Amino acid sequence: MRIIKNADVRRNEILDAAEALFNLIGFDATTISAIILKAGIARGTVYYHFKSKEDVLDALIERHCQRLLSEAKEIAANSSLPVMERLIQTLMAMNGDKEGAPSVITQQMHRPQNALMHQKTHQTMLEAIPPILMGIIEDGIKEGLFHTPYPYESLEMIVAHVNTVFDDYAEKLTEKELLSRIRAFIFNLERIFGAAPGSFDSVAVLFHTDCGVDE
Structure with missing residues (x-):
């Protein structure tokens, strides 16, 4: 008896299979045929949902972002913390590379040929992150931890800075240069x-390093 599955279920099965293969053998080495075999579905089913392997990767990145944002x-919203x-x-929940090593998805986004995809991801995060963090900053203002008349605008600037400095070209920096930028980031x-000195020292953990702010 043929099992008929919901379209979203099928789509996610394809994405799961593709992600497993991308992580195992890499994006370039993975073929649509390999994805079909891994997912155990018909070729027509894949092409019903995706036009190409690049389209699959685009969908994986979108799903990846949504999962990070949902967890964040x-x-x-946990005001008990x-x-x-x-x-x-x-902020750590929004970090797609929690173990420190870039995931296949992150690596693919940073390839020159995927510049548009990278740009779309940046725009998605720039629009989604400030509203998520706004409630926390407002609570901090109420408690007297933060003092700023422009909380939302400040969040936008911070997210844009992180996307540019720590995402786009951090790998081109020497360790000394990166540490200097982390210290400057915390300072700013x-x-x-409008927080007290040392309030944001724990932010260093986001960069998988000890920035030595007290040195």
Whole structure:
């Protein structure tokens, strides 16, 4: 008896198979035929949902972003956590490479031929992240931890800066240059949000390093 599945279920099965193959043998080495075999579905089913392997990758990136944002929203809404802890945990949830090593999806986004895809991802995050963090910053203002008349605009500037400096060309920096930028980032976070010195030191954990802010 033929099993008929919901279209979204089929689509996610294809994406799951593709992601597994991309992680195992890489994007370039993966073929549509390999995805079909891995997912155990008909060729027509794949092409019903996706036009090409690049289209599959685009969908994977979109799903990846939505999962990160969904997890971040859940943490951001947990008002039982102290403001700074909630802020750091929310930011960590948005980090797609939590183990430090770039995922296949991250690697593909940084390839020159995927510049448009990378740009779309940046725009998605720039629009989605400030609203998620806004409630935390507002709570911090109420508690007297932050002092800024422009919380939302400040968040937009911070997200844009992170996307540019720490995402787009961090790999081109020496360790010394990267540490210097992390220290400068924390220094400016305190001033943008009107926070006490040292308030944002824990942000260093987001970069998988000890920036030595007290040195």
